[in-house]
Amino acid sequence: MSDQSDNSMQPKDGLSNAEEQDSDFDRFAGSLIGRRLGDYQVMRKLGRGGMADVYAARQLSLGRDVAFKVLRSEYARDKDYVERFRREARAAAKLNHPNIVQVYDVGSVDSVFYIAQELIDGGNLRERLEEHGAIGSEEAIEMLVGVASALELAAESGITHRDIKPENIMRSSRGAVKVADFGLARIQTDMSMTQTSLTQAGLTLGTPRYMSPEQVQGHAVDARSDLYSLGVTMYHLLAGRPPFEADDPLALALMQLQETPQPLDRARRTRAADGQPDLPEWLIAVVSRLMNKSPQDRFQTPSELLDAVHNEAAISTISGLGVGTTAATIR
Secondary structure (H helix, E strand, O other): OHHHOOOOOOOOOOOOHHHHOOHHHHHHHHHHOOOEEOOEEEEEEEEEOOOEEEEEEEEOOOOEEEEEEEEOHHHHOOHHHHHHHHHHHHHHHOOOOOOEOOEEEEEEEOOEEEEEEOOOOOOEHHHHHHHHOOOOHHHHHHHHHHHHHHHHHHHHOOEEOOOOOHHHEEEOOOOOEEEOOOOOOEEOOOOOOOHHHHOOOHHHOOOOOOOOHHHHOOOOOOHHHHHHHHHHHHHHHHHOOOOOOOOOHHHHHHHHHHOOOOOHHHHOOOEOOOOOEOOOHHHHHHHHHHOOOOHHHOOOOHHHHHHHHHHHHHHHHHOOOOOOHHHHOOO
16 A cells, blocks of 8 residues: 555664654654554554554454554644545445455544554565566556456445555555555545545645546546556556656646657567567557546446456467466456
């Protein structure tokens, strides 16, 4: 999940530059390690995100390890941030799926707001990219299908994730693909927060590098927006770099609106042994369709995407295009 961008498994004795700039938080965070909060014994820090920090904790009544996501103290005093945090729990708790990080509990103890959720014994795809670079077509199909399957259930439940990106896609040690962090999830029937309060933080609500054009513009979003973000994510995974790159978030947002990325087969540096691009044409076409600027030109639902991948992958496998047995057993 995005809140696990720092995956150090043991607390550090020293402070990074970023931590030194936020010493108040560090004193708060350090005080949690070793503490018991209600039914949870906090063991170690796993990572830090935009609003919350994630710890490994033990749920004492059930004897199970969980990821313990804690809203940082500076946000816990703001009722809008607290409501967003609770919305994340409500959104994710509605979804029970093997490709979604499961939420177990939400609550507060001693003014500490927390979400207890499934602990994934693996890293996220951003870490995978940083360590190993671009992925192959067969692994990409597994990722594509896993995330699309999670989004299929979310769409059927009236939930839009709104922040699909490599940091929010986990892979367990057993290879399971898990979508995490429904912190920006929009429940279509939940009108408890106004559009103004939801967008107060501007481009911090979402990640410009992966945001759909309609999300950048502040328009209503649905499953097709998540599919666009999935397309950008797949492009990044397959090319080894994102389709749009800029230091300024606003510049990135404008690129999502106005620019066409370099074709994936040209952006990808990895090639087969015979020197030819190693991606099947249908996979390139699927990613390209996902990244259309207009929602009407994309796949209209995750189910439609899954059907297309299933059909094309099966044909490609029969044709000997090197996709492998994984694609033939997608469903």
